[in-house]
Amino acid sequence: PFAYHGLAGTLPRGKAPLPALEAAQRDVAELAAKAGIDFAPALSECVPSEGPLALRISGARARQFLQGAATADLAPLSPGNAAAGYLLDEQGRLIDKVTIEQEAPDGWGQSRYLLRGSGRERLQQVVAWLRSLSDGYTIFGESDIFSKVEGPVKIEIVAAPEGSTVRASGEQPGAPGAQLYRRHPERFALRKTFFVGQRSLAEAASVADKAAWSWREPELPVRRTPLYEHHRSLGAKMVPFAGWEMPVWYTSVSEEHRAVREAAGLFDVAHMGVFEVEGPHATTFLDAVCSNYIAWLDDGQSCYAYLLDPAGQIIDDVMVYHCQPERYLMVVNASNEAKDWDWLSAVNERRVVIDQARPWVEINAPAVLRNLKDPCTGARQRRDLALQGPASLATLQALAATCELRDSLARIRRTELTECELVGIPLVIARTGYTGEDIGYEILVHPDRAAELWQALLEAGAPFGVRPAGLGARDSTRTEAGLPLYGHELAGPFAISPIEAGFPGYVKYHKPFFVGRQPLLDREADRSREIVRFRLDEKGVRRPQLGDPVTNRKGQIIGQVTSCSIDADGYLLGLAIIDRRYTSQDTALAIFVTGGAPLEETLLRGSRVTLPIGATVLSRFRVQGAVGGTSAGE
DSSP: OEEEEETTEEEEEOOBOHHHHHHHHHHHHHHHHHHTOSSOOOOOOOOOSSSOEEEEEEETTHHHHHHHHBSSOOTTOOTTOEEEEEEEOTTSBEEEEEEEEEEOOOTTSOEEEEEEOSOHHHHHHHHHHHHHHHHTOBOSOTTOTTOOOSOOOEEEEEEOOTTOSOOOTTOOTTOBHHHHHHHOGGGOOTTSSOOTTGGGGGGGSOOOOOBOOOOOOOOOOOBOOTTHHHHHHTTOEEEEETTEEEEEESSOHHHHHHHHHHSEEEEEOTTSEEEEEESTTHHHHHHHHBSSOGGGOOTTEEEEEEEEOTTSOEEEEEEEEEEETTEEEEEEOGGGHHHHHHHHHHHHTTOBOSOSSOTTOOOSSOOEEEETTSGGGGGGOOEEEEEESTTHHHHHHHTOSSHHHHHHHHTOOTTBEEEEEETTEEEEEESOOSSOOSSEEEEEEOHHHHHHHHHHHHHHHGGGTEEEEOHHHHHHHHHHHTOOOBTTTBBGGGTBOTTTTTOGGGOOTTSSOOTTHHHHHHHHTTOOEEEEEEEESSSSOOOOOTTOEEEOTTOOEEEEEEEEEEOTTSOEEEEEEEEGGGOSTTOEEEEOOOTTSOHHHHSEETTEEOOOEEEEEOOSSOSTTOSTTOOOOO
């Protein structure tokens, strides 16, 4: 027994060795027969006694499943081509020698493969093994109970073409994988990120020819978004932020905060990075570099995820949008855009180490990457605007030309997206955001049409109370909602992990590989801190800053403030990383406001003693729009 962190909380799960699982199935079948229950318990299918046989393996994840189950590399295959390899058990011992041929997709467009083994006598074991891997209830590595081979898939016993059975060549079941590799290294793709039994072959792997990734932030001039002149005309207070000159407020942070909560705020977030990931290997590439499970996304869905380095440290938090088959958009923080692009490009080109314990592994196949803020991408370019708050939908519908489009916009569920036109402007509209609002949208538009769209949204939203909002309100609403900001509640001076930040459901340890997986999993075992949301008990007090110490009732320092801003009621509300023992709601805290100076230097100033400010722990997230629509930060 074990448990996953899911979006809905802790999810109990269980796995068993295949023999124990099959024995349990037989026991259930016997009990069912004795009780007269009118259902047929699932048992391993009997192998027909005549004719050459093969297995047809099909499904949306058939390629990923076989990549994880077999030693061969299937990424280069196209319909009609085959690869030879082996099926190994969890200890790296031979189950069977196989060839895997890619067939044409089925009528639903799903992948199909024909797997042929060495003979009828081994087929029963192969069927049982592959079906157990597909179901996800079989242990195939006792050191890592979380891992699953991607599935499920459909596995059928079918007639094989005459003469298509694979010759066993004297290779007996149970033979060590290392012995097989010495005889037939061409049947092993040791550079794959994962296959069952791979760990037993570590000594056979070649010396790594990849460099450790490193990054140095370049010095760039302060840039402006396509809406800069509009902000100036509206009287915005402009400040440098993440290398961009951005509006921090137009009237006041508190007024714009209330507009988001009561009507809607329109944010210019065109400083954020937008990447396109495309091609037949886009999904597997993203699953290798992202902590979340990208293969789960259907067209028109999105997810929040983390980019980690091989040491398990956060490079960035991102949003991934699945726009069309084999085409994704990724929105990244403005402050990390150049870094993220460098990292993703280096991984895609197989230039850098992506696993410290196995420096030879690499992505299965490259994807096509484009930076959509690069003018060279032409008509593909995209910039981001955010319309957040309860009046957002009505504002978008006011710009829709038809009833059908208005209805279509209303049907977009949280984290879903659509591609459409409003006032003649092609857009990607996603129901995601960074304010904690249940109704809110991020809108990707070509930079040449951004000003036109901005003006249209303000005019259409005016009757509903929509107003422009600056980064001050974006920060205050996300803090009130409990959402993290890179450099504050993620990574930063306190090296905060996604789990400590309160987002374990976006780290899918059941994926057998993503960059940084094992170091992050190891770190979680010793975790002692968590992010909490707090509110100061009084109004009119100094605002805590990043790094200000947090104490318990006894005056013991238990953590540090990471963010603080004003909430909808005018109180200062913030986030802090503290000892897990003090994270329960309504726990009393005290915060010393030091302005970033060491506490020992600020406690006594002349004849004045610095006193702490009282605070109370709140629920981890604001109730409305808690987590599901989380977006990358700034």
